[in-house]
Amino acid sequence: MRTPKILIPVLAVAALAAASPAFAADPTSAPTDTPVVGTAPPSQPEETDLVEGAPETAAPAPSESTSSDDDLNAPTSKPSDKPDASTCSDGWYYYPTSKDKDYHKGVGAEQANYNGTSRTAKSTFVSEVSGTVGIAVSGELKVEGNAAVVKIEGKFGVNVSASLTAKIGNTISVDTPSRKTTYARYGVYRLKSYGYSQYTHLNCTKSAKKNVTIYTPHRIGWAIWEG
Numbered sequence: 473m474r475t476p477k478i479l480i481p482v483l484a485v486a487a488l489a490a491a492s493p494a495f496a497a498d499p500t501s502a503p504t505d506t507p508v509v510g511t512a513p514p515s516q517p518e519e520t521d522l523v524e525g526a527p528e529t530a531a532p533a534p535s536e537s538t539s540s541d542d543d544l545n546a547p548t549s550k551p552s553d554k555p556d557a558s559t560c561s562d563g564w565y566y567y568p569t570s571k572d573k574d575y576h577k578g579v580g581a582e583q584a585n586y587n588g589t590s591r592t593a594k595s596t597f598v599s600e601v602s603g604t605v606g607i608a609v610s611g612e613l614k615v616e617g618n619a620a621v622v623k624i625e626g627k628f629g630v631n632v633s634a635s636l637t638a639k640i641g642n643t644i645s646v647d648t649p650s651r652k653t654t655y656a657r658y659g660v661y662r663l664k665s666y667g668y669s670q671y672t673h674l675n676c677t678k679s680a681k682k683n684v685t686i687y688t689p690h691r692i693g694w695a696i697w698e699g
Contacts, residue, residue: 507646510697513655514576517664519610519685526607526617526634526686530564534671534679560676564614564669566684568627572664575687576695579603579638579659587648597656597694599642605660605689606635612682614669624665624688632688636660644694657695662687 580601587593607617617634624632638659648654664687671679 507696514695522610524608531614560672562674564671566615566620566623568624568667570666571628574661577605577659578657583656586653592647595648595654596645599658602640604637608687611684613684636689638692653699661690663690
């Protein structure tokens with residue numbers, strides 16, 4: 473008689489799993505598990521010239537070519553000269569050099585819940601708006617955004633995008649200690665990385681480097697902290 477007693481709760485769990493909400497298959501709408509609660513709001517980019525958006529097309533070719541310090545084998549001829557033995561595909565290229573951490577870009581209003589009781593309470597937050605977060609750039613990104621994304625993924629072995637959309641309905645629940653306030657902001661984490669744009673001419677000479685700091689959408693999620 474012990475076998476039916478074991479099977480009954482197992483079947484009940486299976487039934488509950490089958491009855492999960494329809495939107496659970498969408499990762500942007502499913503509840504977030506094991507949230508990390510910080511003690512301060514997430515840090516924001518410090519670049520004073522940070523601009524939202526990335527070029528949709530590559531910039532025009534520069535008027536002159538300057539050989540780069542790290543390309544000792546490049547010819548020193550001007551781009552107007554005919555190439556000798558070697559030719560290159562002319563155009564702007566982006567070269568990532570190093571990466572930093574993720575920075576959170578909020579979508580919608582910041583939410584908060586104060587626990588005025590003497591016990592720990594559960595705070596539940598739901599995203600109420602939808603919004604798309606794209607690339608942000610400080611410096612001179614001369615290539616289109618998608619071209620930079622491909623280079624960053626290849627260099628650092630990460631998955632980033634030109635844009636990500638945070639959707640309505642994502643839910644998160646966290647414990648709020650007694651007499652504390654839990655703050656929540658839904659949005660997109662963007663990976664901060666560094667690199668430079670450089671133009672390569674047909675005769676393989678290269679222009680001066682244009683330094684770039686770029687924030688590429690990395691993942692969708694909540695930023696949670698207490699105060």
